[in-house]
Structure formats: C-alpha cells, structure tokens
Amino acid sequence: MDDRIRRHAEVLVDYCTEIEPGDAVLVRAPTAAEDLVVALYERIGERGAHPVTEWLNPRAGRAYARAMDPDDFDTKAHQLATMRETDAVIMIKASENAAEGSDVDPAKSQPSSRAKQPVLQERLETRWVITQHPAPRDAQRAEMSTAAWTDYVYDAIDRDWAAQRERQQRVVERLDDAHTVRVVSGDGTDLRLSIAGMTTINDAGKRNMPGGEVATSPVPDTVEGEIRFDVPLYRHGREIRDVRLVFEDGIVVDHAATHGADALRSLLETDDGARRVGELGVGMNRGIDCVTDNILFDEKMGDTVHLALGNAMEECVPDDRPFNESAVHADILVDVSHDSRLEVDGEVIQRDGTFWFEAGFDEAS
Template structure:
C-alpha cells in the first residue's frame, strides 16, 4: 500500500501536472519503482475519472533489449510503442535509478537506441502529442549521488517535489516572461565561459510543475547559427552510462567545433551521432530554491537555483530553432559564488549576477526556499 507521501505525489502528478480529465487515458511508465507508487498512480488516475494504462519496466531489461538490438528490432519496438503513445492523452514517466552505469559498456548501441527508439517514441510523439510529466523516484543510488543518507534524501525528495507552491511559481514566471520574450542577445560570462548568442523571436517557456517534478526553470532556444564563444560546465553529467566531467565546448556560428571532457573520444562520438547534435536546442535559467547542489541527475540539476543549462541537440517544438537530433543533453553550469560565480547579460544589460536576478523584471524569480 502506498504511503501518504506517495499518494500526495501521485495526486500532484495526475491533478496538476497532466491535469487529467474524466474519460481521458494516461500511460504510466513505471521503471524500477515500488509497486506501491504505481498503485498510488493508478488510484489517482481512476479518482480523476480517467483510464490508466501501465508499463512496468526496469534497467536490466532495458539493457537486455538494447545490447543485442539491431536497427530492425529497434524500429519494430519503436513502432509498437509509438502506436501506444498515440492512443493516450497523457504520460507519466517515473523512474528509479538502480544503476547509473547500466549502459556504459555499450555506447554504440546506446546511441542507436536513442536515435531509433527514443527519437520517434518520445521526441517526435510523446513531447508534441501528449500532456506529459517525467520524474525520478528516490533510491539509495540517488541518495549516494546527492551525498545524503537514504532517509535524509527521501525527506529532501518529497519536500522539493510536493511541498512547493507551483501555482505561485507559475504566476511569477508569467510576469518575468513579459520581459524575457523581448530579449535578443545573450552574453554569458563565468570561469572558462564567454558565450554569446541570439534568442530573437524565441519565447521563454515557464516550467512550474507541468512537465517535470521537481520543477523551476524557464527555457528558450538560441537562434541556431548565432552561437559563438566558449562554455565550461561545472556539473558532472551521466550520458548513456558514462559520467562526463569537465565538459567544455567551443562554438563557431552555432556549431560545436571543439569538445573536451574527461573522455574526449566518447564525447565526440556522441556529438557526431547526427548533424544536429553539435548545435544547441535549449537555453534555460534554473530557479528552484530547494535544489542547490548537483547530484548528477538532470531532472534535479537543471533546476538548481542560480544555474543555467545550455543544451546540445534537439529543440522543443514550442520553442523551436529548427534543430533536430536524437540527442538532447541538458548540461548545467551553476553561477552562485561557491561555484565560481557568473554573469548573464540580456541586450547588454546585466540581469543576473552570481546566481541572483538583479533586473527589476526578473527579481520575482529569486524564489524563497
């Protein structure tokens, strides 16, 4: 039986995040999570008068499917799951992390999996055609990543996920959006970073509990060929099972022309998977006051207060520069003083310094913990 915290989380996901209505259908993708959490989601969907569909999955089965896969088998798998995705109104994806290195020894197959399965099923179908939310479930592995004890991490998880006034956050973001949507040029300065690009004509999209839990970011998208300069990321990031450190990119006219990390060969292999992987698909401002330190978990790290993420790969259709890729890699730079500081300029005006919004139209994004 689900405990009260699981029930509260399920209610938030069903009633607020995907806003299920009577007679609608919702696919629950339950990966390495307790039956009790899945039961709570099923109950919440039924309570809303909607119809639950459930896919129970885990990382070991995912690896088994991927490591021996051919292009034909991945395409068939994608065809079946794309058909299913098209039948539902909403999608709730909740994943526990059993082993962050599960796919690390099969990088070529992981890239193929991303290209032939994730792209058609998720990027081309789920994202534009369903109301969706994705999140993690607290595990011992996640607690280790966050340098916390298991029970301590569970308390942290439920606090930042369910004890947030997302409507208040959304209201503040709507105010900031009026100014942000007028911005043309962006200049980011930080240790190892001097990056410029345009976001002219690209709206900022508020994220306040609808697509991710926890949430707290506003994202836009650089004009594809406008990016020039260098960015150095100060958060580690695991991609296809490898934990990358000390990532640095050099851009020329939108394209990543130099890429460095603890494994230069592997990062270049990822960026060469298709034509769009070396161009940016997202630029975002993180502003969740309850998430302050990296834990190599994208859904948390990209929301860190005082952070940005500058993302190689696919652009979202609601803020689209036309870039298409099987890659969408949210890489995070924290600009608070304890992480080296940093400045963001919009149209030549300083708008955020050392992680604090200083522009009068954006101060409402300095949410209190």
C-alpha cells in the same frame, strides 16, 4: 504507504497532466517506483481514466542493447502505435543501478536514439510529465542517506507552484522581448546567442516535477563562444565530467571532457543537430540548493544555467523560426553562483546567481 507518495500522485494527476474521465494514460516506471505507480492508479481511477504501465527494466535494456547489431535498431511500431493512442504520459525516474548501461558499446547509442525519435515526437504531442520517485541508488549518487534523499525529493515537489510561476514570470517577460543573451562565468565561459523571435516557457512543474526553470530555444546558427560545464552529464549510464565546448556559427567545433570523452563524442555524432544547442535554461527553484547528480533537480537550481545539446523545444520555436532537430536532448549545467553574470541585450539580469529583483543583486561582485 507514506502519505507523501499519495500527495505526489495527486500533484502528477491533478496539476501536471490534468487527467480527465476517459483519458488514456501511460505510466512509464521502473519497478523501484512501484509504490508511486500504485498511488497513481488509485488517483487515476478516481478520475475515471484508463491507465496502462510500461515497466522499465534497465537490466533487460542492457541485455537487449548489447545483443543488437547497430544496423538492426528500428522504430518499434507497436510502441509508436500505443503512443498515438495516448492522451497523457507520466514518466518516473528511480534507479537501482544508475550505471546499468555503462558497458554497452557507445556506437549503439546513436542508432538507438534515432530509432526512438518518432516515439518521442508522438509523446511530445501528449500531456506529459517527468518526475522522480526516491530510491536508494539515487540517494547514493546524491551522497545522501535514503531518508535525507526522500525528504529532499518531496520538499522539492510539494511546493506553492502558483507562487513559483509568478516569480519566474519576471524572467520570462525579459527574455520574451530579448534579442541576445550572454553567459559569462570565470575564465572558461563566455557564450553569446540570439533568441530573437523565440518563445520563453515558464516551467512551474507542468512538464517537470519538480519544476523551477525558465527556458527557451536559441536561433541555431547564432551560438558563439566557449562554455565549460561544472556539473556532470550522464548518458546511457556513463558519466561525462568537466565538459568544454567551443561554438562557431552555432556548431560545436571543438570539445573536451576530463572523463567520458568517448561518450561525449558519441553524443555529438548522433546526427547533425546534436552539435547545436536546442535549449537555454535558467534555474530558479530556491528549494533545490545542492548538486545531486540528478539532472531533473540540478537544472532547476537557482544558481545554474544550462544548455541542451540537440533537439529544440517545439513550444519555444514559432513556425516561422528555424528549428534544430535531433534525436538527442542532453542538458549540461554551469554553476553561476560565483564570478558570473547573465546578460540580456547587454543588461545584466543575474549576477553571481542573484537576479535583479532579489536582495543582494547590487552587492554581488
């Protein structure tokens, strides 16, 4: 076994989820990630904890979704019960066919997402992390060789996370005291929103591995303006490209996509909260330097800002602030490396992808 796989398992068990003796650990993984699951079991065993694996089979999931009547989707009580008894969840991504669910009726995604919502809420109460195991299909989507993709994944994961956290904390402190944020990019993006009273999180690899972003949740009804997204969104095996959204009073009032418009419409119609923004994220991982059509990596790029349509992040919304609830949480990215700026209370803190504390900020256009 590649030593980097064991190192990956160590990071997930020791740093991300901090597994302790006696913990009930759920590992959710596709069969393409079997090597990482084996390494995880070894590390979890050394910790004296108790793992169980939920093997993900996209082909079986496709068959199930195609056979189901939309009215028959319901929360799986046994899955919900398992999650309630779980202390930590390690979720692994690895594709054999990223488009496996592309021929499932989009109308079924809404009831399916709603049925999964109670399980999602229980999972958010655990110590959880999402990560990536390098697989050939993901390499193909990233337009890399399998070897290059494997190096890319491990280079992004095996980093000095303490130093990354310290660097990101500078942006956290600016956003924590802020009221308004404005994102401007090219001719198609000019978006304003309030984050007054919200909490900002420093994602340095605890919930996402790799980590590398600063994120918060906006006040739901304050999002105004227009935004165009440069990086594709993938939903249930469907690609959605060149998304354009127009917001009024926090709600998407107009939308378009050059590819996957039906899938975008289905996403927005999931529930009332799906037309609102649940997250504003700022990528800060300089070790991730190119788009790979993999949101776990792309949203951490240092030259990107992203919004998530749908459910807000509980850790960002104090009890006395409005919370946007939805069965979906879909991240969409804007490339801010050129002709762009990020303003906080009227002050530019990032220009053309460069932060105010980085070399070249004053020279950026």
